Amino acid sequence: MALFSGNYNYVRDGANQALNRLVAFLEAQGCTVRVYSPTSDTPAFEPAGTLVSLPSFAIPGRGEYRVALGLPDRLKQDIQAFAPDIIHLSAPDPAAHATKKLARRLGVPVVASIHTRFETYFEYYGLGFVRPAIEVLLRRFYAGLDEVFVTSAGFGETMRAAGIISGQPAVWSRGVDKLRFNPVRRSPEWRWSLRIADDEPVIGFVGRLVLEKGLDMVAAAAAELKRRGVRHRLLVVGDGPARAHFQALVPDAIFTGFLDGTNLARAYASFDMLLNPSTTETFGNINLEAMASGIPVVAARAGGNESLVSDGATGALVTPGDVAGYADALGGYCSDAGRRAAHGKAGLAAAQAYDWDVINGAVLARYQAVVAAGAA
Template identity: 75%
Template sequence: MATAFQLPHDGADPARPLRIALFSGNYNYVRDGANQALNRLVAFLERQGCTVRVYSPTSDTPAFEPAGTLVSVPSVQIPGRAEYRVALGLPERLKRDIRNFAPDIIHLSAPDPLGHAAKKLGRALGVPVVASVHTRFETYLEYYGFGWLRPAGENMLRRFYAGLDAVFATTSGFAETLREQGIVEHATVWSRGVDKARFNPGRRSAEWRWSLGIKDDEAVIAFVGRLVLEKGLDKVAAAVTELKARGVPHRLLVVGEGPARERFAAQVPDAIFAGFLDGDRLPRAYASAEVLINPSTTETFGNINLEAMASGIPVVAADASGNACLVENGVTGRLVAPDDIAGYADALTLYLTDPAARAAAGAAGLKAAQAYDWDEINGAVLARYRQLV
């Protein structure tokens, strides 16, 4: 089950700066929701006077500048997914570096060889070891023809998370899923926030839509994310194909890049591919659409849902733990059974053709997004650290 945060016990020094060693499989070499959350956490911790040393694979072309002090660890490319790397563990020189750093707490964010080695070292050092669960790694196998390996993957996860001082899950629903799978017995919720100054309805731009060939009276479905199979690209393609068969006017706007782009583009030949967008360009894309589609079932939180809500547009998403925690069915959008293509088409049709329903859901989502504040959320993680230290 998920547990709530509490203030540190009597006797803990709430003002003492902590030294935190964070271990990540991808801290900044490819941009994704998980490492964006980790970087925000580290930046917050350092603003509070803590010192964070991050151990992760690196590349010569990082996606963004990292927060904290980043230490490169040995790694190799993942076969078939060369943009990602897997950390190989902790050589003796890095173990010495960690001992010299003398962390108060160790935070693991991936169940890779690096995470396993750091867990073992933390136990030897006698410091608390915690982990955060950012994605449903065990489900990825099914998208690449290795579904038969899922039981073995789940057993590995059980061993990795066993005996830790705390495990952070992104939502209470995801924490319950982990408990039902027997992977984690108890989890504390570390949610996500949204930058409301960056993502808001005021970012909508008719001029940008015109530049893409979108007319004022055309309704746009946005898909935002890395173009990889586990994001549900096949379901997006099937849903818009169904809309076309029904004669429902729409434009599909795809924001993101990834190794599955060529395959996806062949499935949705009429789509507009805007590529990877960052800075002010990403919130402009959200606000310039009428509805977001997110059929992924591998998310543990669904950052794109929250960003769309803050941008004032409805969300049509798969009814899975990472989406159901944010999207209130019939209020801020629609939740659809993951494989129900007709259900996706029905929900999209509603928001594409009914401006009043679209406006009501967008307003409800905008209101709900106001509760997700990054500093408050990350402050709770620091409070939990202090409890354990």
């Protein structure tokens, strides 16, 4: 298989880690995978598969991300020599558009996966006027493919309703490492080191600190809790270009910076609840990691959050932009430890169903069906 990614390992995020897990699984099943992506001299982690660098340029104002350019002749020849049975496109960039055309010329089945609400990002940076044009480009990109993968059935319906895709997409969900993310990681000692009292409710936020993650809504909810006199601490795990902006909005919050591995798992389990107001998530890996850690999730009623969080059972879903609604949900958990524990226990039970090997095995089975249909 040939996989095309806009960011395979030069920045660590949920989408590229899912792609790396998929490639590692495919190789463990005896598949050969060649990955084409922009690269960096300082990658965030080691890649799975054979990584081939695509020519790219840094996005102005967001230099940590890169856009892959078109497909040079040398890479077209590289693909033809590799002779993949199937091509998977995971970002609608110029290189992927060129690869889609090449695949059709070579008679190779081509599929794509949607990992984020890319078309909505521009609104967070005062560029909302370009969204209609971006949606036109996305419709063209996803048209005529042999398969489109989405992270949940609900998100697929959202994309169909927006006219971005047509037909019934396949679901490529996400799993969670339950050995890493689990309640036994909770550490009173770590909380004490951050000067958090045992009886002080901790609201956790995890993610790259970029505007599209809903940072302004986190700040507004925290300010409303403070105005109401609700005792709490906001604990922020992550880093990114909007950190200074965010810190100015929540001066009382604790910022740990980027955490990974068992340190990240310890942080999740040491929260008392997770706040995720992002409306751009197509699945919400952080929701699942929080559930596996035994804590309730307060999330926006949007995107992939609705496929994971059961309102009133494993957490609370709030209308996007409803500051009072977020404060109500968070304040309820802050004041009721028993409710926190019950919803955290229910989330832990629900998380057990999300197994990476089963999920990626379903993707492999779909690849095989697409290849067989093309051969027929």
